[in-house]
Amino acid sequence: MLTADSLLTMLKQIKSFFRILTQKPHIPDRQKANEMVSIILHRRSCRKFNDEDISDEDFHLILEAGRFAPSTANLQTWSFITFTRHEWREVFNRPIPLNGARAVVICADIYRNKLVIKEFSHAPLVSCAFAIFNAGLAAMNMNITAECLGIKSIMLSDTGMTGLLDFSYLKEHLLLPVDVIPLTTLVLGRAHDSSSISPPRLHINTIAMKKNYQASAPEDLFEWFERMKVGFKLFHSFSDLSAKIYYYQEKMAGVEKELKEIFLQDK
Numbered sequence: 001m002l003t004a005d006s007l008l009t010m011l012k013q014i015k016s017f018f019r020i021l022t023q024k025p026h027i028p029d030r031q032k033a034n035e036m037v038s039i040i041l042h043r044r045s046c047r048k049f050n051d052e053d054i055s056d057e058d059f060h061l062i063l064e065a066g067r068f069a070p071s072t073a074n075l076q077t078w079s080f081i082t083f084t085r086h087e088w089r090e091v092f093n094r095p096i097p098l099n100g101a102r103a104v105v106i107c108a109d110i111y112r113n114k115l116v117i118k119e120f121s122h123a124p125l126v127s128c129a130f131a132i133f134n135a136g137l138a139a140m141n142m143n144i145t146a147e148c149l150g151i152k153s154i155m156l157s158d159t160g161m162t163g164l165l166d167f168s169y170l171k172e173h174l175l176l177p178v179d180v181i182p183l184t185t186l187v188l189g190r191a192h193d194s195s196s197i198s199p200p201r202l203h204i205n206t207i208a209m210k211k212n213y214q215a216s217a218p219e220d221l222f223e224w225f226e227r228m229k230v231g232f233k234l235f236h237s238f239s240d241l242s243a244k245i246y247y248y249q250e251k252m253a254g255v256e257k258e259l260k261e262i263f264l265q266d267k
């Protein structure tokens with residue numbers, strides 16, 4: 001029997017579903033024809049690639065975009081480990097996740113800098129924070145360049161053991177030195193199935209604050225989280241967000257321990 005509570009939940013879900021489907025980035029009319037703005041705001045992660053390859057020339061251009069990303073004091077604290085389909089299979093004994101054509105494992109790299117700037121060893125957390133931030137910028141430069149070339153992509157840190165959550169596994173398979181942290185894998189290819197639905201974004205007023213920090217209203221956050229749950233179901237019909245969060249929590253605890261052992265021990 002349908003109770004008042006379950007009816008209310010259903011109505012909330014329908015509202016969330018509707019809001020997800022109708023969510024669009026706000027672009028002023030004057031900028032609607034601006035191609036770069038459109039590429040950035042309409043970029044979506046691709047979760048199914050077709051069998052087509054991408055050219056070496058395009059792939060190198062994407063890596064070049066990573067090389068020319070900005071970084072703290074130009075320290076370039078990143079390494080990109082690149083793969084064709086064949087190379088991925090050789091190392092991991094399985095296909096690139098989601099049938100990607102190429103993959104780039106993006107690592108935060110403080111190993112290289114430490115060899116020449118010994119002083120940085122005294123601030124491991126700050127060095128890590130800078131390195132992770134910079135590597136993220138390089139990843140995004142590559143992602144957007146791929147979009148400009150008509151190539152779709154997704155960053156993965158979990159699906160297919162591709163990032164930070166499988167820290168030890170990647171360290172071992174990629175022969176990473178200490179101080180090189182695998183963050184995420186940028187999977188690239190031609191879209192077989194590319195969603196135009198954007199997972200629910202927080203409202204601009206929740207994340208952009210004038211002059212000082214303003215705490216969010218809890219009801220706005222719960223409303224967004226409700227949309228996240230509904231959005232998750234749209235992309236993963238056989239799972240739900242709570243199960244995923246529990247799974248992340250377990251994996252994160254393991255990696256947390258490993259990272260503390262490596263980066264916070266007295267040197």
Ligand SMILES: Cc1cc2nc3c(=O)[nH]c(=O)nc-3n(C[C@H](O)[C@H](O)[C@H](O)COP(=O)(O)O)c2cc1C
Nearest residue numbers: 043044045046154155156157158159183184198199
């Ligand atoms: C660092 C990073 C890691 C991610 N890892 C995964 C992943 O393991 N599996 C997955 O399906 N999506 C992954 N994503 C994609 C996000 O879920 C996606 O970017 C987010 O839901 C927003 O959707 P959009 O990229 O289509 O705008 C990852 C994204 C980032 C930036």
